[in-house]
Amino acid sequence: MASNFDLYVERRHTDSDKWHKYEDTEIIPLWVADSDFKSPPVVIEALQKRVAHGVFGYGYPSPALIDVFIQRMKQRYQWDIKSEWLVFLPGLVCGLNLCVRALTTPEQGTIAPHPIYSPFMKAARFANRNQISAPVKLQNKRWVLDLEATENQLSGSEKMLLLCNPQNPGGTVYRRHELVAQLDFAQRHNLIVCSDEIHCDLLLDEGLKHIPFASLSEDAAQRSVTLMSPSKTFNIAGLGASIAVIPNTALRHRFIEARSGIVPSVDILAYVAATAAYQGGEEWLSEQLVYLRGNRDLVLERINAIPGLKLMPIEATYLAWIDASGLAVTNPHAFFEQAGVGLSPGSDFGNPNFVRLNFGCQRALLEQALTRMANAVATLPALA
Incomplete structure (x- = not known):
């Protein structure tokens, strides 16, 4: 049965971080990266069955979860992995932080794309590690890593390259030759690579393919x-x-040792949900991608029709990285918030002239938000 992604699900007063931020206002929340869609029915049913059992003790990743994940990596990405390589975590951000703390020393630096999802920058700051910003530049309407500009900044103390593919916030899916260039960079400077690939299943351009960095070669792995x-x-x-x-x-071993006594094990309901999603969520995922492509196309059309705003093509994710430098405002995030649309401020990613819009929502709500943005900009004086 086809899922109804147009169904509005009321999330106010449900302990939703995304919606609680603007709970007693008329502001539409399109900021933090969770979607407003109901999860796949197979996930909901599995959770209901597990809750009905009534006992919620400590858990571990089941053989079924391990097997389906290994099979999925092979089928979707032609990546052969082994069960002993897997370390399960209660979130991806703690993985970023563990990588920096476990695999570098205080004297060693990190390299991260810029602009980038803010935990990349925070992971270095929290661990008191120096971080070099590897600029992400616009090339043929795609946000790509500028390794040549990065090279000129290196001191020789750098030990880790943090990557994000698909790129957040730009939505770029790196091609094989671009990943090979990143690997070559890591080899020349003897770098460990931490690759955030959390959006790998959300490719919006049907001709594109996600390539795990570690699948490039044995050295990459x-x-x-x-x-x-x-x-x-x-x-x-x-x-x-x-x-x-x-x-x-x-x-x-260093990674596991660093998490000991600090990062808890994964919740048993999370294991249940992950297993069910990977085992039976493919049809739902395909339907979601069709809906997200429609939302993406709508956002591109409407945003680029607003004077002073620019949006490049979005290859993956449900996130739009909008250039608002052409507006006659000092703070585009605050401006749109006052207009009734809650976006992520570009300053969180390293560029205050941008805002990030989450279009993982019902299309009617998205259309309403885009109309508010257009109406607000229409009240501004044009820049000379």
Whole structure:
């Protein structure tokens, strides 16, 4: 049965971080990256069955979850992985932080794209590690990593390259030759690579293919930690189930040791949801992608019709990285918030002239938000 992604689900007063921020206002929340869609029925049914059991003790990843994840990586990405490489985590962000703390020393620096999802920057700051910003530049209407500009900043103390593919917030899906260039960069500078691939299932351009960094070669596998999760794909982020794939034994042991006594194990309901999603959520995912493509096309059309705003093509994710530098405002995030649309401020990602819009929502709500944005901009004086 086809899922109804146009169904509005009331999320106010449901302990939703996304909706609570503007709970007693008329502001439409299109900021933090969870979607407003009901999760796949197979996930809901599995959770209901597990809740009915009534006992919620400590859990562990079942053989079924491990097997379906390994099979999925093989079928979708032609990536052969082994069960002993897997480390299950209660979220992907803690994986970023563990990578920095476990696999670098205080004297060693990190390299991260810029602009980027804010936990990349925070992970270095929390661990008191220096971080070099690798600029993400616009090339043929795609946001890509500028490795040449990054090279000129290196001091020689850098030990880790943090990657994000698909890129958040730009929505770029890196091609093989671009990933090979990133691997070559890591090899020349003897870098460990932490690759956030949480949006890998949400490819909006049908001709594109996600390529895990670690699948490029044996060398790529041995110098990398790949972070994945069903959370964005199936809208189960609040349950907290993520997976670090670490082929290198020494790196894996350091990673596991660093989490001991600090990062808890995964909740049993999260394991249940992840297993059900991977086993039976493919049809729902395909339907969601069709709906998201329609939302993406709507956002591109409407945003680029607003004077002062620019939006490049979005290859993946349900996130739009909007250039608002052409507006006669000092703070585009505050401006649109006053107009009734709650976006993510570009300053969180490293560029205050941008805003990020989450279009993982009902189309009618999205249309309303876009109309508010257009109406607000129409009140501004035109820039000379």
